[in-house]
Amino acid sequence: MAQQSEAVHRAPLNRERVLSAAVVLADEAGVDSLSMRKLAQELGVVPMALYKHVANKEELLDGMVDVIVGEIDTRPTGSDWRSEVRQRVLSAREVLLRHPWARQVLESRTNKTPVVLDYMDSVIGMFRAGGFSVDLTHHVMHALGSRMWGFTQELFDDSQSAPVEVPPEMLQIMAARFPNIAEVAMAGAHDDGSVVGQGCDDQFEFEFALDLLLDGFERLHQQGWTSARR
Template sequence: MAVQTEPVRRTPLTRDRVLRAAVAFADGIGIEALSMRKLAKELGVVPMALYKHVANKEQLLDGMVDVVMSEIAPPAPGSDWKGAVRHRILSARRALLGHPWAAQVIQTRSSPTPVVLAYMDSVIGMFRTGGFSVDLTHHVMHALGGRMMGLTQELFDAPPSPGPQAQPVTPTEGAGDYPYVRELAGAVVHDEASVVGQGCDDQFEFEFALDLLLDGFERLRQQGWSSAGRSGPARP
């Protein structure tokens, strides 16, 4: 009989195993359903066992973010600053898209982990070596904000919530008395029906906004913009 790896002895927990299990579990059941107790059960262990590897739930969430961050591709060598930044950010976005809970969790962290700091550092570095002053880089990073990590600054997943509950009243439901919202929603649906599920192409929207910002950054860089005058990007 097998002497090694006797099944009665579970493979021991590690911080890494806990974090990966948490990520997979959240991918499956959603972040709001993730609890220390359920995660422990998933790992075949008593809840308190987890606390030998993470200090508390907040640190668990921090670690989960780090796992997602580790999926971001390393910086592409060479090329212009815009291409480099664009490539990195789109890679970050791809990592996030695989974990629908990640965006929300990232936004509720109160301070960055070293992994996140390292990522920010590398993005800042791209601007600096691309010819941006410290001053401009600073403002540019603020302007990028969460988009730097691939977060879409969306307000809601679906505009009027087509939830499972019955919604009576008129067939113009949802957009109700909001003519402009309805106009937009209608146009999106009818437009080009190539996009599969929902009415609009999130990837396109993300790149649209990203390129709009990057183009704006480039313009400011070229004209040697500085915040000394303190009057926003429109300054000639």
């Protein structure tokens, strides 16, 4: 990190440098610890120098989102719409896994930057190019939701809190009181460190749900579904 900082200090300060350094700091210590003061220290400048390139912390976060959206592979593959959408979503997921703070920032943004709007427009365009009507595409985008960015809120998501050790006797009581939840929560393959649920395979669960949605979209498209006939 020291060598990187020395190289950064020799380069002229610009918006790209500011945003890139902010992303690195968020990757290393989390976005909650990011401040204009720390960013200025990393860049070897006084904090006021940053405001020539970003007006405030909110604009800094918007710019950081633009940086990570720019890492998503948006190159056309020449495949059918389903393969195109699937690849795009999984590429977005790879980016978010590289930048764990990004989900929190994406969810907090109330104003969409042109970079974000371009990305959303391109996703919509893949469905339209696949022959989807405007009506169906509208509802498809609602259903796709945050999966467009590579994440979704899971039923058993405990990623925002540390694991809690539950005594075996308490687990037995809970299983007796809520048998269906217990049965489903404990089913399937288990890996440590999951953010879907203790032991669940995050990537498998994400792709499973994504494929269910894409299959459903295809079925509705083939049926000529419209909201007026639902």
